[in-house]
Each structure stands twice: as structure tokens, then as C-alpha cells.
Amino acid sequence: MSKKCLEVESLTKRFGGLTALDEISLHINEAEIIGLIGPNGSGKTTLFNCVTGFLKPDNGRIFLREVNITGREPHKIIQEGVSRTFQITRVFPELTVMENILISIRHKEESRIRSIYKKSNRDEIKKASELLEFIGIAELSDQPGGELSYGQQKLLQLASSLMQDPSVVLLDEPTAGVNPTLINKIMDRIREANEEFGTTFLIIEHNxxxxxxxxxxxxxxxxxxxxxxGNPEKVRSDPEVFEAYLGGD
Amino acid sequence: MKNGMNFFKKGKWLFLILIALLLLPNFLKDEPYVLHVCIIVFVYVSLAQAWNLIGGYAGQISFVNHTFFAIGAYTSTMLLIYLNLTPWIGLFVGMAIAGCVAYVLGFQILHLKGHYFAVATIAFAEIVKLLFLNWRGVGAAYGLSLPLKMPSFYYLMWSSKLPYYYIFLLVAIISTILIYTIDKSKAGMYFRSIKQDEDGAKHKGIDTRYYKLLAFVISAWICALVGTLYAQYILYICPRSCMDIMISTKCILIVLFGGLGTVAGPVLGAVILIPLAEYTRIKLGGGGQGWDYIIYGLIILVIVLYQPQGVYSILRRCKKNVQKMLRS
Amino acid sequence: MDLVYLILQVIINGILIGGVYALIAVGLSLIWGVMEIVNFAHGDYLMAAAFFSFIFWSYMGLDPLISLPLVVVIFLFIGFGTQKFVMKRLIDSPTLITIAATFALSLIIRYGFFVVFKPDYRVIRDPLLQGSLHISSISIPIAKMVTLLIAIITMILLFSFLKYTKKGRAIRATAQDREVAKSLGVNVEQIFLITWGLGIACVGIAGAMLSTFYYVFPLMGVTFVLIAFASVTLGGFGSVHGAIFGGLAIGLIQQFGGTFVSPALKDVFVFGVFILVLIFKPKGFFGKY
Structure with a gap:
């Protein structure tokens, strides 16, 4: 049995009378790629928001590498090593592509006072360049993030989420609204990151x-x-899943 | 290599401007008024840089900077009057108090978004002003006159405007260098990310509250520093002059005019707008009261409607075009 | 016993002035809610309206009460103009840009009147509405009472307009979600125009009525705009009853603080409550529509 990376224990989140998450329990092992699927409104993005601390769960606990991170402030959870991307891309439009990646360093180890006069150091810039190389937009590094195409922004988000050597990366629909060629590229990158650096992924996806x-x-x-x-084959043949999709939508 | 050359060119220009500014008072010996306008320009370069940090970089629209300015002015003046303490110490006490006030206030209201933060700062500034207007201990509405001391470095008092000119020039340069440093630093990057998308910045693991507070406190320090020196220069302070919300407003207008979130913007804005306003006031004489504000209003309206990036971006574009022409 | 009368008097004063505050706040609140723009020039529109009434009185001998319909129409069109020539270009601009734009308008209007009319205080002498109503030892100035009455009528009309007419519903829809309103076929541009017109017309009424019992001077807008901010924040922006609640609450706080603590510090209480509400209940007590 491999080590658990992220563990969610009977997580519950209610909005007024609506129960968005009902006693959810799941776990992700190190270096796994986990798919999270479900019809619209089934609570997938709410789960992400609870894990990253942007929503406070009503009940339940969340462990990152056996550390309880439930109820911590969002930036602290991110600093512990949870990276996340968004369904609708969210890059900083007026920062350059390079800065968009540099900004995602692990802030836990940095001196906040010294950041007033310190620039990004050579290691950070080297790593950011490698990531840009990795996703294939190195030549755009000085352009403002807002000038990238939608697909490029998706790639940039992915690269930026890898910058802090995350324990786990939460990807919210990494291929939504992207053309098929780019979908393959994005998926190849995810697989490569998983195989080469052993990055753990939790991915929401409709495709x-x-x-x-x-x-x-x-x-x-x-x-x-x-x-x-279970594994994809098992899920594919599960009658209940079939039912949920047909009945839900 | 090419970058090095560019920097050298840029550095040479700045060096020439500095020499010119240092020599300028020699030619203004019989023009105290022009010297005064220069001093006011330096005051507003520093104050506008302070506003630029919290507003232009971190994106928090503060209307409370004049309160920090007043805290600086009042603290050192009170210490001078009651304890006969040199303003050199009063200056740091003022900065410390302004920093604490900024920290406590910021801690309470910096989570407010957009308009809400802006109106909360206005409300706080008005409360402080009303309290000072009614507080006998600090001279209430009559204000405080600084006791005249022997002109000396120790008391930061001189009979000529010249030393003030150099002091305010120094402060303007220091605050501009500070903003330049921050602009190039990691913190500068974080400030800009907070301005563009605060939740997004949090999602990158940035402690947005800490960085907003940092910008607010540094901004308050600069304002308080300028406040102390300004009181030493004008020798009279009262709530209506020091706590006039127009001081903060002018800073905003200057920064907007020059270019939001740029190092050169506040300098350009102050150098153009302050003399313009002073000139109209002089030109129109006593009846011209109010015209300077109308001109401010018109200029800002034109800027926000047609050139919201500020004048600096026009200059940059011109430079690019000239370079293109030279190349071809 | 005297204390009871005093308290009653203070409550009445608070409600009387609170009505005016509500009327100023409701226009601000409407524009804030629909456009997501805080009109920093609101107090200066108020001042301008008071000056229009004053001008009608001093040059044409029209009492402010008589010239009120004229002032309302003029300010309706001034509101249209503001949207058409300035604000239309700034829709979806960053907050700072809209604040700067309305601040610029504020400076131009305020100091425009300052230059033309000088900073002097003016009063309208012998208005139609004068004297006071006395009930035992409590006195109620007639001008303020009529102002409150007109404020109430205006609010009722505005409320009914927003609630029962097609355009009113479109305004509310736009305030809730501009994009959805657009997709439902609402002409958002037109809604913005109406919003500015109505908002400024409301402040026009307030200014005209204010001139019957208050000094008219170019800098009078400065305090009123802050009080209007406080009222709107207290009530929650974008709702008529929020503005009424906010205006009355601010009026009462101001009068109680002024009477029982210190007249010079009355606005300290207003701004103090304002900040506390912002910190602890930033959405105000009543949300959008």
C-alpha cells in the first residue's frame, strides 16, 4: 500500500438548506492521477474550494501528508503544497508570462520582509524557464499574461501550478474550451509531470x-x-454512474 | 551588453537631471516663490509615490494618506512645543505612530473591496479631522504655530528656503528610489497581482492581507515623514490645512495623470500638475481661487476618458515610435 | 419631564433631517446599485440644485416650492447628460477610474459655483414655508415638515416605479445581474441613462427643498456627500428602503450625539457608526432590491 498524499474524511458542506457535499471521504496516494467526475452541480468545484480553504466545511477533516489542514487560511494551505487551477482561466493579465509562473513559488520558505527589495533568484528563474520550456511557450515569456490565447493560458496555469513542487495539484477542467490538439498536449504534459516528477493530480473533467x-x-x-x-474500467461499467449521468442531466 | 548600454544612457540622463536640480537654486536667489513651488512639487512627488504604493501597486484606493501626513506634522510639532525635542526624533516618533495607526486601521478595513475600502478611509479621515478640530490640547481649529528656534540643523529650522529645498529634494528622491526598488522586487510583483486578482493571488499562496498591510504601512511612513518636514517648513499647522482630504485627492490625481503603478508616473504628474495649479492661482490673482481645482477636475476628466493609462504611457509610446523611425 | 420633551424633540429633529438624508442617499444608492459606481459628486449636485432654487428665487422671484418641478426636470436632464457624456464611456472601468471621474465632476461643479458665486453663505428670505408648529414645548419647523412630506412622496413614487413598471423591473434586474438582464433583452444602456436621471433628480429635489431652511453655499456638498455615503452603507446599497432606513438612522444618531454629547462632534458619531457597520456588516442591513 502506497502512502496517502491527500485524505478527505467525511467532509460536509451546506449552503443554506442545500447540502453540496454530504459526508465525502476519499484519498489520493502519492504519485497518483485521480479523476473526479460527476454531473453539473454535483459538488466537484465545492470540494476543491473546501480543500484549498476558500470555503469552510461544516464537518469533516482534510489531511495533507498526514497533517490536518482543515480550516486553515487559504494561502497557508496553498503554501503547504496544494496547487490549484481554475475552470475559467485565471492568469494575471498585466503580469508577464514569466512573472505569472514566478509568483507561484513556495511562499512558505521566503522572507516576507526581504521580498521588498529582493528579486526572484537565479534558481527560481531557471526553474520557471524550464517549466515554460516544458509546456512549450518559452518564447512568450515576456508577454503580458492577458495577451495569451485561451489555450496558452490553460497551459500557463498548469505550469504555474507545478512551480512550487506541490504535494498535490487540483485541476478544474484543464481541457474545457480547448481544441483537440491542445487537449492532447495538455494531457501529455500532465502524464509527463506525473511520471517524471512524481506529481500527484486530482482532476475534474467532463471529457x-x-x-x-x-x-x-x-x-x-x-x-x-x-x-x-475504482479504476476507469470499473467506473465505466458501473450502472449507477450511467444512471446518475442520464438521470442528472 | 545592450541592456548595460541602455542603463548607462538612462543613468546618464538621471545624473544630468540631478545636477540641474542641485544647481537650480543658484539661479532662483531672487525668486523665492519659484523655490517655494519647487518645494511643493517635491512634497507632492513624495506623497504621490506613497499613494502610488498602496493605490497604484496594491490597488487599494486610500483617502486617508493626508491623515498620516497630519500625524507626522502634529507629532513632531507637539514634541517640539512641549518637550523641546528635536524634530529629528519627532520625525521617527511620528512615523512610528502613523505606522501603528495604519496597521490597526488596515487590519480592520483592508479586507473591504473597492469602493467600500475607499469610503471607509474617508470616514476614518473625517473622524480624525473632527476630533482634532475640537481637541484643545492640539490647538483645536486654531492649529499650532511652531516655536521659533535658532535657525539650526538641530531644530530643522532655517531662515532661508534653500536648505528646505535640498531636504525635500532628498525625500522625493528617496521615496522614488524606494518605489523603484519595490517595483522591481518580488513584493512589487505580489502587490500587482493583488491589484489584478486578489483571490487569484491567494490561490498562489500569497498572504494578501500581509502584503496589503505592508504597502499601507510603508505608505503611511512616507506620508508622516513628509508631514514632519512640511510642518517645519510652513511653521504653522491646523486641521483645515493638514487634514484636508484634497491632499490625498491631489495625490490620486497626480498618480492617475502620470501613470498608475509606474515609478515615473507620480514624478511626471507632480512636476506638471503642481506648477500648473500654482501658475493659474497666481495668474488669476485673488479672484482665481478655485480655478486650480477646476483645472485639476478638467484634466482628470480628460485623462480618465481618453488616456486612463496616464501620460507616462504616451511618452513610452512616443519613444517606441521614434525608435522605430530611427531603425527604418 | 423636561427630558422626555427633549428626547421627543431630538427624535423629531432626527426624523426631519433624516428624511432629507434619505432622499439624498436614495439617488446615490440607486446609481451605486445599478452601475456599481459611487458618485463622489453627489453632494455637489445637491449644492447645484440648492443654487438653482436660489437663482430662481433671487432673479425671478419664484419660491423654491414653486420652482421645484422646474428644478426636478432640469436635474433629470443633468443626470441624463452625466451618463451620456461622461459615465457611458466608463462602464466596466476599474473602480479607481470611476471614482476619479466622479471626483473630477465634483471639483468642476463645486469650484465652478465657487468661482461664479464666491464662497459666501446665502439664505432665501421670506420663503412660503416659514414659522414652526408648536405642540406644547416641542417645535416643528414647517419647512422641514413639508420637506419630509415631499421626501416621503418621492420615495413612494420611486418605489412604485421600481416595483410595478416594466422599466422599473428592468432596472432591478440590471442591478442584480447585468449580464443576465442583457441576455433577457433589457436595453442596459437605456437603463443606465434612466438610473442616472432618476438618481440626480432625487438629489435635485433634496437640494431644492434644503434651500428653504439651510444656507446655500458652494462647499455645502462636502458634508452631505459623506453623510449620504454613511446612509447608503448603513442601509445597504441599491435599495430604496435601505436608503430610508440609513437616512433616518443617520439623522437620529447625529441629533442624539449632537444634543447629548457635543454639537461639534455630532458627525463623529455618524462616521463612527459608518466605519463599524463597514467592518462588521459590510453589506448593510438591507441588500440589493
């Missing part, structure tokens, strides 16, 4: 072919509950 192709294991969420779990 079934894509997510089935890349995941080691999957969780299926419907109306705030986990209704199925």
Missing part, C-alpha cells in the same frame, strides 16, 4: 475519453455523494 485515458483511479460524485470509485 470522458480524456479522463478515463489518464486516470489511475476515479471517483464519481453525484448530488454531493460519492457513488462510485
Amino acid at each position: 470522458m475519453d480524456v479522463i478515463m485515458g489518464i486516470s489511475h483511479r476515479m471517483y464519481v460524485l453525484a448530488t454531493g455523494k460519492i457513488i462510485a470509485e
Whole structure:
């Protein structure tokens, strides 16, 4: 049994009368790629927001490498090694592509007072350049982030999420609104990051072919509950999953 | 190599300007008024840089900078009057108090977004002003006159404007260098990211509250420093002059005019707008009261409607075009 | 017993002045809610309206009460103009840009009047509304009472307009979600125009009525705009009853603080409450529509 990287224990989140997450429990092992699927409104993004601390869960606990991170401030959770990207790209439009990556260093180890006069050091710049090389937009490094195409912004988000050597990366629909060629490119990058650097991923995705192709294991969420779990083949043949998608939408 | 050359060129220009500024008072011996306008320009370069940090970089629209300015002015003046303490110490006490006030206030209201932060700062500034207007201990509405001491470095008092000219020039240069340093630093990058997308910055693991407070406190320090020196120069302070919200407003207008979140913007803005306003006031004589504000209003309206990036971006574009022409 | 009368008097004063504050605040709140713009020039529109009334009185002998409809129409169009020539270009601009724009308008209006009319204080002598109503030892100035009445009528009209007419509903929809309103076929540009018109017309009424019992001078807008900010924040922006609640609350706080603590510090209480509300209840007590 490999080591657990992220563990969620009976997590519950309510909005007024609506229970968005109902006693969710799941775990992700080191160097795994986990797919998280489910119909719209099933609570996938809410789960991400709870893990990163942007929403306070009503109940339950979250462990990152056996450290309880439940209820910590968002920036502290991110600093512990949880990176995240967004469904609709969120790059800083007036920072350059390079700065967009440099900004994602692990802030835990940096002196906040010295940051007033210190520039990014050589190691950080080297690493950021390597990441830009890795996703193939190195030649754009001095352009403002806002001038990139949508697909390039998606790639930039991915690169930026890898900058801090994260324990786990949460990707929210990394391929939504992207053309098929680029989808393949993005997926290749994710797989490569996983194989080469041993990065752990939790991925929300609606494109079934894509997510089935890349995941080691999957969780299926419907109306705030986990209704199925297992490797892609098992999930694909699960009648309940079929039901949730047909009945849900 | 090419970058090095560029820097040398730029450095040479700055060096020439500095020499010119150092020599300028020699030619203004019989023009105390022009010297006074220069001093006011330096005052506003420093204050506008302070505002630029919190507003232009960190994106928090503060209308409370004049309060920090007043705290600096009042602290050193009170210490001078009651304890006969040199303003050189009063200056640091003032900065410390302004920093603490900024920290406590910022801690409470910096989580407010956009307009809300702006109106909260206005409310705080007005409260302080009203309290000072009614507080006998600090001279209430009559204000305080600084006791006249022997002109000396120790008391930061001189009978001529010349030493003040150099002091305010120094402060303007220091605050500009400070902003330049921050602009190039990691913190500068974080400030700009907070301005563009605060939640996004949090998602990068940036402690946005800490950095906003940092910008606010540094901004307050600069204002308080200038406040102390200004009181030493004018020799009279009262709530209506020192705590006039127009001081903060002018800073905002200057920064907007020059270019938000740029190092050169506040300098350009102050150098153009302050003399312009002073000139109109003189030109129109006593009846010209109010015209300077109308001109400010018109200029800002034109800027926000047609050139919200400020004048600095026009200059940059011109430079690019000239370079293109030279190349072809 | 005297204390009871005093308290009653203070409450009445608070409500009377609170009505005016509510009327000023409601226009600000409307524009804030629909456009997401805080109009820093609001107090100066108020001043301008008071000056219009004063001008009608001193040059044409029209009492402010008579010239009120004229002032309202003029300010309706001034509001249209503000949107059409200035604010229209700034939709979706960053907060700082809209603040700077309204501040610029504020400076131009305020000091425009300052240059033309000089900083002097003026009063309208012998207005139609004068004297006071006396009930035992409590006195109620008639001018203020009529002002409150007109404020109430205006609010009712505005409220009904927003609630029951098609355009009013479109305004509320736009305030809630501009994009959704657009997709439902609402002409957002037109809504913005109406919003500015109505908002400025409301402050026009307030200014005209204020001139019947208050000094008219170019810098009078400065305090009123801050009080209007406080009222709007207290009530929650973008709602009529929020503005009414905010205006009345601010009026009462001001009068109580002024009477029982110190008249010079009355606005300290207003701004103090204002900051506390911002810190602890930033959405105000009533949200958007």
C-alpha cells in the first residue's frame, strides 16, 4: 500500500438548506492521477474550494501528508503544497508570462520582509524557464499574461501550478474550451509531470475519453455523494454512474 | 551588453537631471516663490509615490494618506512645543505612530473591496479631522504655530528656503528610489497581482492581507515623514490645512495623470500638475481661487476618458515610435 | 419631564433631517446599485440644485416650492447628460477610474459655483414655508415638515416605479445581474441613462427643498456627500428602503450625539457608526432590491 498524499474524511458542506457535499471521504496516494467526475452541480468545484480553504466545511477533516489542514487560511494551505487551477482561466493579465509562473513559488520558505527589495533568484528563474520550456511557450515569456490565447493560458496555469513542487495539484477542467490538439498536449504534459516528477493530480473533467485515458483511479460524485470509485474500467461499467449521468442531466 | 548600454544612457540622463536640480537654486536667489513651488512639487512627488504604493501597486484606493501626513506634522510639532525635542526624533516618533495607526486601521478595513475600502478611509479621515478640530490640547481649529528656534540643523529650522529645498529634494528622491526598488522586487510583483486578482493571488499562496498591510504601512511612513518636514517648513499647522482630504485627492490625481503603478508616473504628474495649479492661482490673482481645482477636475476628466493609462504611457509610446523611425 | 420633551424633540429633529438624508442617499444608492459606481459628486449636485432654487428665487422671484418641478426636470436632464457624456464611456472601468471621474465632476461643479458665486453663505428670505408648529414645548419647523412630506412622496413614487413598471423591473434586474438582464433583452444602456436621471433628480429635489431652511453655499456638498455615503452603507446599497432606513438612522444618531454629547462632534458619531457597520456588516442591513 502506497502512502496517502491527500485524505478527505467525511467532509460536509451546506449552503443554506442545500447540502453540496454530504459526508465525502476519499484519498489520493502519492504519485497518483485521480479523476473526479460527476454531473453539473454535483459538488466537484465545492470540494476543491473546501480543500484549498476558500470555503469552510461544516464537518469533516482534510489531511495533507498526514497533517490536518482543515480550516486553515487559504494561502497557508496553498503554501503547504496544494496547487490549484481554475475552470475559467485565471492568469494575471498585466503580469508577464514569466512573472505569472514566478509568483507561484513556495511562499512558505521566503522572507516576507526581504521580498521588498529582493528579486526572484537565479534558481527560481531557471526553474520557471524550464517549466515554460516544458509546456512549450518559452518564447512568450515576456508577454503580458492577458495577451495569451485561451489555450496558452490553460497551459500557463498548469505550469504555474507545478512551480512550487506541490504535494498535490487540483485541476478544474484543464481541457474545457480547448481544441483537440491542445487537449492532447495538455494531457501529455500532465502524464509527463506525473511520471517524471512524481506529481500527484486530482482532476475534474467532463471529457470522458480524456479522463478515463489518464486516470489511475476515479471517483464519481453525484448530488454531493460519492457513488462510485475504482479504476476507469470499473467506473465505466458501473450502472449507477450511467444512471446518475442520464438521470442528472 | 545592450541592456548595460541602455542603463548607462538612462543613468546618464538621471545624473544630468540631478545636477540641474542641485544647481537650480543658484539661479532662483531672487525668486523665492519659484523655490517655494519647487518645494511643493517635491512634497507632492513624495506623497504621490506613497499613494502610488498602496493605490497604484496594491490597488487599494486610500483617502486617508493626508491623515498620516497630519500625524507626522502634529507629532513632531507637539514634541517640539512641549518637550523641546528635536524634530529629528519627532520625525521617527511620528512615523512610528502613523505606522501603528495604519496597521490597526488596515487590519480592520483592508479586507473591504473597492469602493467600500475607499469610503471607509474617508470616514476614518473625517473622524480624525473632527476630533482634532475640537481637541484643545492640539490647538483645536486654531492649529499650532511652531516655536521659533535658532535657525539650526538641530531644530530643522532655517531662515532661508534653500536648505528646505535640498531636504525635500532628498525625500522625493528617496521615496522614488524606494518605489523603484519595490517595483522591481518580488513584493512589487505580489502587490500587482493583488491589484489584478486578489483571490487569484491567494490561490498562489500569497498572504494578501500581509502584503496589503505592508504597502499601507510603508505608505503611511512616507506620508508622516513628509508631514514632519512640511510642518517645519510652513511653521504653522491646523486641521483645515493638514487634514484636508484634497491632499490625498491631489495625490490620486497626480498618480492617475502620470501613470498608475509606474515609478515615473507620480514624478511626471507632480512636476506638471503642481506648477500648473500654482501658475493659474497666481495668474488669476485673488479672484482665481478655485480655478486650480477646476483645472485639476478638467484634466482628470480628460485623462480618465481618453488616456486612463496616464501620460507616462504616451511618452513610452512616443519613444517606441521614434525608435522605430530611427531603425527604418 | 423636561427630558422626555427633549428626547421627543431630538427624535423629531432626527426624523426631519433624516428624511432629507434619505432622499439624498436614495439617488446615490440607486446609481451605486445599478452601475456599481459611487458618485463622489453627489453632494455637489445637491449644492447645484440648492443654487438653482436660489437663482430662481433671487432673479425671478419664484419660491423654491414653486420652482421645484422646474428644478426636478432640469436635474433629470443633468443626470441624463452625466451618463451620456461622461459615465457611458466608463462602464466596466476599474473602480479607481470611476471614482476619479466622479471626483473630477465634483471639483468642476463645486469650484465652478465657487468661482461664479464666491464662497459666501446665502439664505432665501421670506420663503412660503416659514414659522414652526408648536405642540406644547416641542417645535416643528414647517419647512422641514413639508420637506419630509415631499421626501416621503418621492420615495413612494420611486418605489412604485421600481416595483410595478416594466422599466422599473428592468432596472432591478440590471442591478442584480447585468449580464443576465442583457441576455433577457433589457436595453442596459437605456437603463443606465434612466438610473442616472432618476438618481440626480432625487438629489435635485433634496437640494431644492434644503434651500428653504439651510444656507446655500458652494462647499455645502462636502458634508452631505459623506453623510449620504454613511446612509447608503448603513442601509445597504441599491435599495430604496435601505436608503430610508440609513437616512433616518443617520439623522437620529447625529441629533442624539449632537444634543447629548457635543454639537461639534455630532458627525463623529455618524462616521463612527459608518466605519463599524463597514467592518462588521459590510453589506448593510438591507441588500440589493
